[in-house]
Amino acid sequence: MRIGSEEHKELFCRTFIDGHKPYEPAELAWPDLDEISLARLRAIPVWTMALEVEHSAGTMLNGYASSETDPLVRRAIELQAFEEERHGRLLDYMVQKYALKVNPQEIVQRPTRAAFVDFGYNECVDSFAGFGIFRLAVDAQILPDALTSLLQRILIEEAHHIVFFINWIAWDRTRRGLHGSLLQALPTLVAYLTAIVRRVKSGGDMAGGDAKRDEDGPVLDLFSDVVSGLTPAKFVRACLEENDRYMSEFDPRLLRPTFIPTLARIALAILEWVEWLRGTNRREARA
Ligand SMILES: [Fe+2]
Numbered sequence: 001m002r003i004g005s006e007e008h009k010e011l012f013c014r015t016f017i018d019g020h021k022p023y024e025p026a027e028l029a030w031p032d033l034d035e036i037s038l039a040r041l042r043a044i045p046v047w048t049m050a051l052e053v054e055h056s057a058g059t060m061l062n063g064y065a066s067s068e069t070d071p072l073v074r075r076a077i078e079l080q081a082f083e084e085e086r087h088g089r090l091l092d093y094m095v096q097k098y099a100l101k102v103n104p105q106e107i108v109q110r111p112t113r114a115a116f117v118d119f120g121y122n123e124c125v126d127s128f129a130g131f132g133i134f135r136l137a138v139d140a141q142i143l144p145d146a147l148t149s150l151l152q153r154i155l156i157e158e159a160h161h162i163v164f165f166i167n168w169i170a171w172d173r174t175r176r177g178l179h180g181s182l183l184q185a186l187p188t189l190v191a192y193l194t195a196i197v198r199r200v201k202s203g204g205d206m207a208g209g210d211a212k213r214d215e216d217g218p219v220l221d222l223f224s225d226v227v228s229g230l231t232p233a234k235f236v237r238a239c240l241e242e243n244d245r246y247m248s249e250f251d252p253r254l255l256r257p258t259f260i261p262t263l264a265r266i267a268l269a270i271l272e273w274v275e276w277l278r279g280t281n282r283r284e285a286r287a
Pocket residue numbers: 054083084087158
């Protein structure tokens with residue numbers, strides 16, 4: 001199968017459309033939480049940003065879909081818009097049920113191709129980190145399984161979004177005359193670097209946002225189970241393992257995001273080497 005061909009388009013659109021699961025957030029079996037789980041959930045500093053992203057994405061994607069001339073691609077983007085809106089409604093439901101503290105601003109994005117492309121690369125960066133953070137949180141049991149199993153569906157949907165996006169952008173660039181991965185490498189590199197810079201900046205804003213506004217006590221104490229024993233290498237390894245697991249679910253003929261996982265593999269090799277060196281130094285000091 002040639003990337004950018006009709007066959008490729010059919011495969012990535014059908015995979016996305018057929019992977020859609022119908023459900024409504026209010027119909028899910030939301031558990032009641034004990035005090036410690038509630039305190040942990042409220043202290044997670046992402047809710048404001050997540051609400052802003054999900055609510056603005058649905059509107060932007062719907063607007064952009066209406067300008068897409070290919071009916072199958074348009075249907076897939078409309079479905080993604082629906083899923084992002086549903087993520088927004090799911091978060092709204094959680095905010096209400098668990099009295100989460102949020103202060104979202106309304107973000108208006110123009111429904112352009114550039115906005116869709118920026119959004120897609122942001123999702124590739126966010127999902128990779130999200131996969132690892134979620135896995136560490138589940139392993140440490142910081143929230144009950146009854147809740148994490150509900151939240152898992154967001155990650156599964158995000159995995160579908162990023163695979164759809166990576167294939168769509170390769171197909172769309174081919175449609176615009178950029179044939180082959182070599183010609184597409186430069187715009188891909190620029191887009192990823194820009195997405196990383198955006199995320200580093202918004203990560204800084206977030207660190208000064210919800211978490212600092214929390215006045216209920218020392219936030220880190222609530223997450224001591226996750227934080228204890230956590231090293232940068234352990235975090236990157238969790239991201240990579242989970243990314244590989246989610247990506248293995250897709251048809252092998254489809255493209256997957258590779259830039260961030262490749263960077264992470266290089267980073268992990270360096271981190272493991274540093275850990276090994278430290279271990280060797282410690283053993284020599286003891287000898
Ligand atoms: Fe989403």
